[in-house]
Amino acid sequence: MEILTAFLIFLVLGAAIGVLLAIASKVFRVEHEEKYEQIKECLPGANCGGCGYAGCDALAEAISKGEAKTNSCTVGGNEVAVKIAEIMGVTAEKAVRMRAQVMCSGTTECSAKKMDYAGISDCRAAAAIGGGDKMCPNGCIGLGTCVEACPFDAITVENGVAAVDYARCRGCGVCVASCPKGIIELIPYDSRHWVGCKSRSDGAMTRKICDMGCIGCGICARNCPAEAIVVENHVARINYEKCIACDACIEKCPRKIIWSASRLGREGIMISRL
DSSP states (O other), X not given: OHHHHHHHHHHHHHHHHHXXXXXXXXXXHHHHHHHHHHHHHHSOOOOOOTTSSSSHHHHHHHHHTTSSOTXXXXXXXXXXXXXXXXXXXXXXXXXXXXXXXXXXXXXXTTBOBSOOOOSOSOXXXXXXXTTOSBSOTTSOOOSOHHHHHOTTOOEEEETTEEEEBTTTOOXXXXXXXXXXXXXXXXXXXXXXXXXXXXXXXXXXHHHHHBSSOOXXXXXXXXXXXXXXXXXXXXXXXXXXXXXXOOOHHHHHOTTOOEEEHHHHTOSSSOBSOO
């Protein structure tokens, strides 16, 4: 009798637990679906893939499940990050707005050519044939593959080099992934300076193949009061967390390869190169 009673109690408890789990699962599913829909409404719908997911729906799903950060949308920035954090009931994580920057100054006039390319108008196709028409192995090919890839129409090709319209750029990184030369980088949106070169050739070779290229002399690094510049693989690089935008590097650079908004002579930072 005692065994039968214990068995019945076990069955009742098992059934009760099963019902509770079913209810909890349904509640969780409803809550998850509500959060998913709310998050999806917040996202811009660009489906650019800059967040690392297939599109905005996929990102909304990942965030609602706790698999992605609330500030994962680079296009939406802080405004979207704050809204999503509120939906998820967590503290908002600040989203640092980024912009694409073309790290090449090798325009048609100043870069030496090794051949006349007459193939498909695509940088990847040209890169497969001897690395493109320019002598510099790390120079912009300028056929506009990044232009086609950009979902925000923020890139044009000017005088043989890609240029970014910062007002349109949302820092999604699609152009970075599309460039076969790897010369487009994402840098903080408010960055004042950038080194317009990605050459890894030594100084002597760079002088032969480009009138603008960085020769890795290190003068900029030695004169930077914030120690924000280093020379790696024959080319200067700026640490944007240290840079104080003092213009010392621009003034000292013998090649004039370090650029800024003021050097471009435009009202505000709008386009990466003239």
